Amino acid sequence: MLTLPMFLKGPTTVPEQIQLLKSRGLTIDDENLAVQYLSHVSYYRLGEYWYSLQSDKENHIFKPQSVFSDVIFLYEFDRELRMLLFDVIERIEISLRTKLIYHLSHEFGPWWFQNFELFTDNLALVKTLANIEEEISRSKEKYIKDHFKKHKDDQRFPPSWKTLEQTSFGSLSKLYGNLKNTIKSKDLIAVELGAVNHTYLPSWLQSIAQIRNYCAHHSRLWNKNLPGSPKLLPKPPFEWVEDVPKQHEFQHLYIHLCLMKYLINIIYPANDFTPRLSALLQKYPSVDPNALGMKPEWENEKLWTK
Structure with missing residues (x-):
């Protein structure tokens, strides 16, 4: 031994x-x-x-x-980067939540997220619902407490417009990705978010949810090898980058930043993501942008000038 x-x-x-x-x-x-x-x-x-x-x-x-001061520069840059991305991801998360609640509730009713007939992987749905149950049980929101008080004999979750407001981005992305591809709302949500159909959006959401978790738990993003490989549209309907990172570059943050920018341009066209990211890189000139996979002319791409 x-x-x-x-x-x-x-x-x-x-x-x-x-x-x-x-x-x-x-x-x-x-x-x-x-x-x-x-x-x-x-x-x-x-x-x-x-x-x-x-x-x-x-x-x-x-x-x-x-030099120790260079270490501090990297640490502070990374901290501010996480704060910036958390702000951007918040809008993406709220948009996804809103669309799931609206479209699926109108297509299948208030408790669609508990309907196993709508999902591909039942075991995955059981795990997601367990996470949602835990999230609901921790909620301090008055409307959740009032719902359980008023409907104490109803063994179901509160309806989607209540429950999913308390649900994490990770659980939301898993619900969407697990929907059967025949569900009309799955394609409709993808179209509204510029992803054309259900083929591409799940991997985008998975990528962004992972980065959100890094931000929420104060984990390093700078010079980090990111898991996952988002599927890219061959001909996006909205402005995209001409200098598209190669597959081996997907481990770097840049392609994920591009996906966030693509989505936020649709969700909130007046966003200031580009100037804030540019200002952050200028504030910390000793930080190597190559560690993020940034392209030399990234600010000149149509995606980023919008």
Whole structure:
């Protein structure tokens, strides 16, 4: 039987953390700044940003001229990027929620989301409904509490226009993706969001829901290999990018940003996504845009000038 080595390392103080970083070659010109950040942002969270500065990642040795302030720049850039994307994704999420409630309720009634005949994967629906039940049980909204009080003998969820207002983007995207492809509303929603038909939109929503989770849990987006591979329209009905990333570039954030921009241009044409993203990149010039997969002339693409 293989015996694994026991973990023997103990906790280190902030001064010890600073000395350890210095011993590994990281220049710390302002120790007060280092104390401030390491006291409020954990060593391992910041470590996600200095990892790329290391030449020997096994022994944690930094490249020459690696500076702690550059780590902070990356951290702050990433934090502001998440805040920006969370704002954009909010509009996409609310639009999807609204369309699901409206179109499916009119086509199949208030409890369509509990109708197993409308969905492809029953097991997946059971899991989604379990998540929705948990979300509803945590809700503090008065209209949810009043509904259960008034209809305490009704064993169903509240109707979709109540229930789905309390449902996460992840659950909404799973409901949409799991709908049978013969459902008229599935194509109608795709058309209204510029995705032509049901073939493409589920992968877009899955991608955006994953990024939303990263934002919600304060996870790193900069220089992150993203899972999933959204299906792209060969001829989008609205403005798109001419310099389309290749399949191997889908792990970077840029193509996902493009999908968000495409959707937000339809949902909220007066959006300021482009100037805000551009201003953020200008604010942190030391941040390498290639780590996000940004194209050199991205701001000149028709998608982004809209």
